[in-house]
Amino acid sequence: MSFIxxxxxxxxxxxxxxxxxLGYTMVYGIAxxxxxxxxxxxxxxxxxxxxxxxxxxxxxxxxVIISIVVCTVLGVVIxxxxxxxxxxxxxxxxxxTAIGVSYFLQNAALLIFGSDSKNFPxxxxxxxxxxxxxxxSGVKFFTSPVDTADKLLLTISxxxxxxxxxSLVIMAALTFFINKTKAGKAMLAVxxxxxxxxxxxxxxNATISLTFAIGSxxxxxxxxxxxxxxxxxxxxxxxxPGIKAFVAAVFGGIGSIPxxxxxxxxxxxxxxxxxxxxxxQLSDAIVFMVLIIVLIFKPTGILGKKxxxxx
Numbered sequence: 001m002s003f004i005x006x007x008x009x010x011x012x013x014x015x016x017x018x019x020x021x022l023g024y025t026m027v028y029g030i031a032x033x034x035x036x037x038x039x040x041x042x043x044x045x046x047x048x049x050x051x052x053x054x055x056x057x058x059x060x061x062x063x064v065i066i067s068i069v070v071c072t073v074l075g076v077v078i079x080x081x082x083x084x085x086x087x088x089x090x091x092x093x094x095x096x097t098a099i100g101v102s103y104f105l106q107n108a109a110l111l112i113f114g115s116d117s118k119n120f121p122x123x124x125x126x127x128x129x130x131x132x133x134x135x136x137s138g139v140k141f142f143t144s145p146v147d148t149a150d151k152l153l154l155t156i157s158x159x160x161x162x163x164x165x166x167s168l169v170i171m172a173a174l175t176f177f178i179n180k181t182k183a184g185k186a187m188l189a190v191x192x193x194x195x196x197x198x199x200x201x202x203x204x205n206a207t208i209s210l211t212f213a214i215g216s217x218x219x220x221x222x223x224x225x226x227x228x229x230x231x232x233x234x235x236x237x238x239x240x241p242g243i244k245a246f247v248a249a250v251f252g253g254i255g256s257i258p259x260x261x262x263x264x265x266x267x268x269x270x271x272x273x274x275x276x277x278x279x280x281q282l283s284d285a286i287v288f289m290v291l292i293i294v295l296i297f298k299p300t301g302i303l304g305k306k307x308x309x310x311x
Contacts, residue, residue, distance in 0.1 A: 015163045019219075024254065039239055040105035041219040067223065
């Protein structure tokens with residue numbers, strides 16, 4: 001049963017990685033750039049929610065909405081100020097700018113909130129019951145409705161359950177948005193050819209800004225879920241999860257929304273199983289080893305497609 005418990009924990013962590021990876025893969029797929037400041041937007045979302053929850057007047061659900069709004073606006077502002085002027089610049093210039101934005105957000109958080117870690121409260125701790133059988137420690141599944149004390153199979157915390165469900169719902173909604181709405185089809189057109197899309201009347205700048213807005217809102221949700229499950233919050237909270245989510249995006253096939261989801265889930269499971277059965281100190285090394293193996297044997301990722309460019 002321990003293996004199943006570790007597997008469920010990995011699914012929860014992977015769901016958070018998947019949400020972050022969706023932001024990476026959308027920005028890369030449409031704007032053809034890697035926004036390495038994306039992980040720090042997670043941190044901003046966590047601090048925004050923490051500040052709001054700490055206020056006596058703000059309920060948990062409102063703090064989550066405030067966090068999403070702040071991160072969405074921040075993502076659009078970053079795109080307008082830092083990335084839009086470099087639309088036709090070499091990729092290296094954009095990459096250096098992204099790293100600069102990342103350090104700026106980290107140091108701004110250090111000045112505002114200090115370097116001490118904050119204890120982030122669970123956003124689902126006092127949630128009303130939404131399943132037939134559950135206790136305060138989590139949802140419980142039993143072999144029989146009676147005499148459950150000796151027949152406990154699995155315990156799933158509310159944070160774990162909510163993380164998995166929210167990630168699946170968001171991926172389904174995002175897939176529908178991209179494939180069925182006018183704005184989503186405009187994103188697909190821009191990802192294929194910016195020049196041709198502009199000739200067809202699509203506002204390329206507005207489409208890229210919308211992409212950053214959606215990606216940053218997903219980062220806010222991921223930040224709240226991650227800080228709720230792993231409740232220590234500091235200015236560097238988003239750095240390593242952001243890098244691992246990038247690994248997940250490459251693993252699944254960067255530019256592919258289902259690929260980002262699959263990559264995130266698999267990476268979370270690999271990390272948790274590695275911590276349990278190999279070494280907690282080597283788990284991060286194993287995660288990055290997975291990236292190396294994928295790049296060697298399948299550079300495009302699980303669902304990525306090889307594109308032949310004509311010259």
